[in-house]
Amino acid sequence: MQTMTHDTNTIPAIDDERWQAVLRRDGNRDGEFVFAVDSTGIYCRPSCPARRPRPEHVRFFSSPSAAERAGYRACRRCRPHATTTLREDLAARAAAWIDEHLDERQTLARMGEALGVSPGHLQRSFTRAMGVSPRAYAAARRLETAKAEMRAGADVTSALHTAGYGSSSRFYEQANSALGMPPSSYRRGGEGMTIRFGTAASAMGRVLVAATELGICAASIGDNDGALEAALRSEFPRAAIARDDEAVRDWLDAMLEHLRQRRGIVALPLDVMGTPFQRSVWRALRAIPEGERRSYAEVAAEIGKPSAARAVAAACAANPVALVIPCHRVVRGDGGLGGYRWGVERKRALLNAEERAP
Numbered sequence: 001m002q003t004m005t006h007d008t009n010t011i012p013a014i015d016d017e018r019w020q021a022v023l024r025r026d027g028n029r030d031g032e033f034v035f036a037v038d039s040t041g042i043y044c045r046p047s048c049p050a051r052r053p054r055p056e057h058v059r060f061f062s063s064p065s066a067a068e069r070a071g072y073r074a075c076r077r078c079r080p081h082a083t084t085t086l087r088e089d090l091a092a093r094a095a096a097w098i099d100e101h102l103d104e105r106q107t108l109a110r111m112g113e114a115l116g117v118s119p120g121h122l123q124r125s126f127t128r129a130m131g132v133s134p135r136a137y138a139a140a141r142r143l144e145t146a147k148a149e150m151r152a153g154a155d156v157t158s159a160l161h162t163a164g165y166g167s168s169s170r171f172y173e174q175a176n177s178a179l180g181m182p183p184s185s186y187r188r189g190g191e192g193m194t195i196r197f198g199t200a201a202s203a204m205g206r207v208l209v210a211a212t213e214l215g216i217c218a219a220s221i222g223d224n225d226g227a228l229e230a231a232l233r234s235e236f237p238r239a240a241i242a243r244d245d246e247a248v249r250d251w252l253d254a255m256l257e258h259l260r261q262r263r264g265i266v267a268l269p270l271d272v273m274g275t276p277f278q279r280s281v282w283r284a285l286r287a288i289p290e291g292e293r294r295s296y297a298e299v300a301a302e303i304g305k306p307s308a309a310r311a312v313a314a315a316c317a318a319n320p321v322a323l324v325i326p327c328h329r330v331v332r333g334d335g336g337l338g339g340y341r342w343g344v345e346r347k348r349a350l351l352n353a354e355e356r357a358p
Contacts, residue, residue, distance in 0.1 A: 018060050021046045027128060027307070034080045035060050036072040043067040048078035090117065091126045098138045106138055128307045136276050195236060198245035198252050199225045202259045203353075204346050207322075208232065209252045210241075215269030216251055219321040221342040255323055259353075272320050277305075281315035288329045291354045295333040309333075317341055329354075 021029045027047035036043035037053045043061065044050065061067040064074065064081040074081045093115055098106065108119035111134065115122065126134045195217060197210035202221070208228040210218040218235070222228045233241055245252070251268055272282075280303045288294055294302075296309040296316075305311070316327035317339060328347045332338045340347035 016060065018046070019055055019058065022058070023052060025049065027125070033060050033062055034064055034067050036067050036070065041072055042075050043072040043080060044075040045078045045080045048075055048080075050075065050077055090115065090122065091128075094122060094126050094134060095137060098134065099141060102138070102142055106134075108134065128305070140276070193236065193239040195232070195239045195241045196244035196247040197229070197232060197241065198243065198248040199228060200245075200252055200256055202256055204259060204342075204349060207252065207255055207259075209248045209255060211248050211251065212271045215271040216248075216321055216324060217271045219251075219255065219324055221322050221346060258323060268324050270321060270324065277308075277311060278315040278318055281312050282319065282325045285316070285319075285325050285327055285330065288326060290326075290329075293329050293331050293351065296330055296338070297333050299330055313338065323350075 018029070018033055018035070022035050025047045027045075029046040032046075034043045034045060036059045038057045038059065039053065043064065059070070061070065061072075067080075068074070094111060097111055097114055108123055112119040112122045117125075123134065126137070193212060195210050195212055197208055197218070199206055199208045201207075205221050205223055206225055206228060208218065208220050208222070208225070209216060210232055218232055220228055220231065222231075229243075254268060281299060284299050284302045296312045297306070299312045300306055300308040303312075312330070316330050319325045319327045319341060322328075322342055328340055328350045330338070331351075337344055337347055337351075
């Protein structure tokens, strides 16, 4: 039997754990290595859909360039040298199809037929690449469309049909859950809702906490009260927003105490908007112990979506409540800080303070 070479190491292919990944067509290993076939002179991704070769003809390389230096050429089917995977390409095409057909009845079978793949393959590829299922993605896009229509002045019924909801009950069920307020109130910029807020000084700058009767709807850090209040009013332009430091005193004090003494924030009640995927990310963030960090990829793996690191980063950026959902504890895989909604320097300061705390 021939042996396979991983650049410099020699080990029988059939005994290498990467061979099992190739047999599984494991798309999660794409980018980690490529496998080359001596009998064809071609190298592929682990997820390549082509027929599997005999293991004695297989060699592994850490990168496409290493395989090409050894004299192999790239597979035209799986395009292992491309910057995106076939799975990501399929997910992007599927997302575009969903966006174009929001007002129609969507099924995996219909979508798979349009894209030329099986429903099962489409479901798996989309979920791994996007971090949510096609159904959840479509639901989130419908809600986003409805929100945009309502913010533009459309009534709830018109927004419902424009967004492609099949029934009003389904619309209200999802909207109430995701908006944290009746959809008609959101359409009117929070009209009919009462939001109270308070501000205070902290080592990180000014802190604002705002809440409805259900819980905290915004918690932000900034340079001055005027900018913080303006951002709150921009999100809910027709809500009854009033400064009431006493109404939010306990919650504001909890955040200030956390910043002063590095004591953990208790499980404060939240009334925030978010897609199912965002909420799953936010739950994972609240479970990260103080003083520890996680990479975006680690959080993605924690919620069962190992290929959704970019989507995790987007969910962190959409976090409306600083500190309560500690997105500052999520960093890049290379150790870089990444972004932060309230400024990278504040993120650095928060992390440094947590690491110094006893």
